[in-house]
Amino acid sequence: MKKKTTIHDIAKELKTNISTVSRALNDHPAISTITKEAVKEMAQKLNYRQNKIASSLRSGRTHTIGVIIPSAELHFFGSVVHAIEQAMNRNGYTVLLYQSNESFEQEVKGIETFLQLHVDGIIASIALGTKDFDHFKEIKKRNIPLILFDRTNDTLEVPSVFIDDYKGGYIATEHLIRQGYHRIAHINSRQQIKIFNDRLRGYRDALSDYGLPYEERLVEFGDVSIESGKICTEKLLSQSGRPDAIFAVEDFTAMGAIQQLKTRGIAVPAEFGVIGFANEGFSPYITPSLSTIDQQTRIMGKTAAGLFLDSIGKGEEPVGTSQIVLDPVLVVRESTGRQGV
């Protein structure tokens, strides 16, 4: 690859110094028009591309935002990102994405890269594999605005937006109870992250509030996949006194549950109810269509972008903490329609 032209090359050709070249390229008032023209002509001749990053360092702005997500393929993250992009583009920012693929090491690398590129801010949702938060603290230390969404961490004390996962777990379970299901199982995740724990708490409290017992053997822990949903469902069905409904911690698990119930010849929703969480893209289209909890992705993305804009609007001081909690929304479809919903 050809070595890039630098201002040194231009200065050498014009027998002047780099300070003059730099100021000429940036239209500094101290430089004469004739010199500016000579410099710009030589720059063009040498195919010089001004390092706008370097110039923007002076202004302290690159108008670029880095967004770190586990995976854009998950409908939830893809949808939040689209909303962030819309809001940020309207405000003159370019949004770059980086996927951590749920890996701590990848997440660290993504943050390092964004810091090196001098992004104006970072909006992130934490990887499942992340146990240590020094890389996020590094962002704060550099006074670069950091906004977290969905998968947040309280110790970081940064502006964040997430849904009330406890409430989501509660209303999902309550919905099954109100539809007439009585022995409600739950499939959670082995990955002990806050949002999943909150959904479990919501499940327990809903059972309790409606006078139903909490039975440990009705709670399975999988790994957030269709296959895992099938396996956990089979375990639940193999018990004596088997359940008549499942609240799954997310939609892929719920889809696995429905598939396993079909394999077993158990009718959903007539004999058995299933509800998921996340409102993935496929949820309306499977048979039966999947009842689930919507996480208001458009509003979440818009809010995350808004928190960033607020934080730079505040100017000189580091941003304070502001946590915005969104309400989860129950989406009723066929898979819980025992009452003919």
Place this chain on the structure above:
Amino acid sequence: MKKKTTIHDIAKELKTNISTVSRALNDHPAISTITKEAVKEMAQKLNYRQNKIASSLRSGRTHTIGVIIPSAELHFFGSVVHAIEQAMNRNGYTVLLYQSNESFEQEVKGIETFLQLHVDGIIASIALGTKDFDHFKEIKKRNIPLILFDRTNDTLEVPSVFIDDYKGGYIATEHLIRQGYHRIAHINSRQQIKIFNDRLRGYRDALSDYGLPYEERLVEFGDVSIESGKICTEKLLSQSGRPDAIFAVEDFTAMGAIQQLKTRGIAVPAEFGVIGFANEGFSPYITPSLSTIDQQTRIMGKTAAGLFLDSIGKGEEPVGTSQIVLDPVLVVRESTGRQGV
């Protein structure tokens, strides 16, 4: 926001010049160990972060690759990107993503941003809205490797990888014929891009090779969505001499077709066959599960990454043209199972 510490600040504190500071930070052999230590200590004290982009400009490498795709939410692109990431990470590169959202203007902005960030290369799939290719030519002009995948453009003469869409259209249509369907309709896209035209050509030639007439009224043009699939299907069903199968140009359109057939009470696959294209994430899980054409996303991503690595391996010279064509793969599921497949 606090102004960033620069090497000027360090030089000032140490009463030396920026050249010494810069060389000390980069472990230049001409600088004494004592000076290096003093500079690094002061850099740490002032919370200075070395602009690795600036340093990497000297080496000509940022070890960052920009990937531009229409949308990571489409399973096809998400899956190719994961394969690119895997291959590039293994080779020490960080992959940044930018979504054009099918917009020409957005695509231009993404390329500008990546050029300003001095990425080592750009891997892209062209937006549906793109009619002018100057922004891609700009990448070539700067001797930055450009690799295209799936949605390519011959006039750019850059290394590219794509599947044989003509063959995909052919084998999809041939499969319907062999399953015993006789009046095969096609839903294409109003957006006249090469890959969609190629699929249409494949459809026409398969009909011809099997002695079936090509009828213009059996070809509808939609806009690549579930809703459009429904509308186009309804138009096809309203005709006298209605078709008994549809080859849809992509899976969302095919899903719309299946939904409209269900609404009309037409049994899929017994009375009517449907095949899509792209093997989207939902395709195995809808009822009936969708037969489709797989585009070998893992191999495509790996190949795109390989083309980039080849191009920098070649060293000083601009890269030549190399076009790699992958075979499409027929995925037979329930929606075309008239013969009891």
